[in-house]
Amino acid sequence: MREYDAIFIGAGQAGPFLAARMAAMGRKVVLIERKYLGGTCVNAGCMPTKALVACAKTAQMARRASEFGVTIPGEPTMDMSAVAARARKVTLDARSGLASWFDSLETMDVVYGQAQFAGAKDVYVNGTRYTAPQIFINVGARPHIPDVQGLTDVPYLTSTSMIELAELPRHLVVLGGSYIGLEFAQMYRRFGAAVTVVERGPHLAPREDRDISEAIADILKRDGVNVLLSQKLLSVAMDGSDVVVRSDQGEVRGSHVLVALGRQPNTDDLGLDLAGVETDRHGFIQVDERLQTNVEGIWALGDCNGRGAFTHTSYNDFEIAAANLLDGGDRKLSDRILGYGLYIDPPLGRVGMTERQAKEAGHRVKVSTRPMSRVGRAVEKGEILGLMKLVADADTDRVLGAAFLGVGGDEAIYGVLEAMNLGATTEKLRWAVPIHPTVGELVPTLINDLKVTISAM
């Protein structure tokens, strides 16, 4: 049996940083990882996908070159092995950076293998028992494969296997019209594949307000992505070299199918019952405001607790745990104002509540929108698709949320994110002097145009 001050299960975006903080304080910690350091973000998520999005953007700009007075003869051709190699390099560089950092920490051990609880203070890995008074679970999530007739009998792709794909599909059928599916859909269309998105709901990116969802669909359709909405998936089957996806609305045939229908936590093979740790019916570990599970001495951080699904929410879980356990702080999950990006091109930057959420939460809402075609910076760059939207409380003047779908939207949203974290009113924001020409310079204009809305979104 090996004794430690703390055990960390999973080398994702929360646990390793807390482990390193503890190790730097001289505590003896062990980090257990069954696959790769860095978890999903580094190896199969944000980093490789955003590297691929950059390749797709370059192909698209080559196609549009003549609009900018640049002559590139003919349709660009893709070297998909070079594309995959570029994404792989981004991953490997980040992974090896983490490995060297952890190597430098004297009281931190890294063990590779599947961890399973043997009790509330004990974990088994490769037949060895590890024990500690504190255990931090950071096991993340994986693609959810729903129970659809025939699906597991066809060679389906997931976001993980897509990253390594070094060929161009003739026709990629993407099941699921949410964030992950949409990024791959546009990217592969720009690489030159025919792409069809099959979405169950009446809108893409169903969590967003309808005007934003419709603008997202418009962006994808202009790229030539075929979008099928309100499709109840019935079956998937092979017919020769075609994969045939059948829904209640008809069928679509492709050469490859990507399943992007949500993610499920990696908690089913952890032996949580032996530690007495409770999950909800989807397998997400139940935590309190300070990320502690129902078992004293066990915390759950990152995607596996179902309270966030992003790298920055996972990292923020580390910050909350570190502040409370190491720095005498009092930080809570509910202090977090959620922001995120959808990295189609142009991207969506989001923060806080949508208009619909604000109304459902009982706010009297003021809304302002502006098409990107009326944003100088976007016009100059020749990127006029999308819109900016700001939502505020009509009674308190507080900013409640924003969606910037357009060129630079993922960066410009920061002005609103910071303002919300500082509790700024629209009156304060209106008097900030923005830099010209930027996308963010339109925030004071959006504030001046705020109007009370009552209709549902």
Ligand SMILES: Cc1cc2nc3c(=O)[nH]c(=O)nc-3n(C[C@H](O)[C@H](O)[C@H](O)COP(=O)(O)OP(=O)(O)OC[C@H]3O[C@@H](n4cnc5c(N)ncnc54)[C@H](O)[C@@H]3O)c2cc1C
């Ligand atoms: C395609 C894609 C694109 C994404 N893009 C973005 C983006 O642009 N921005 C963003 O913020 N987020 C993005 N995400 C989400 C982001 O990657 C995750 O939210 C984030 O990685 C979650 O981190 P985590 O710390 O919770 O767990 P993970 O990073 O998933 O790490 C968990 C680790 O635990 C290990 N593990 C699991 N079970 C065990 C066990 N029993 N024993 C030992 N080890 C175990 C796993 O191997 C893994 O390494 C994307 C995700 C995907 C799939």
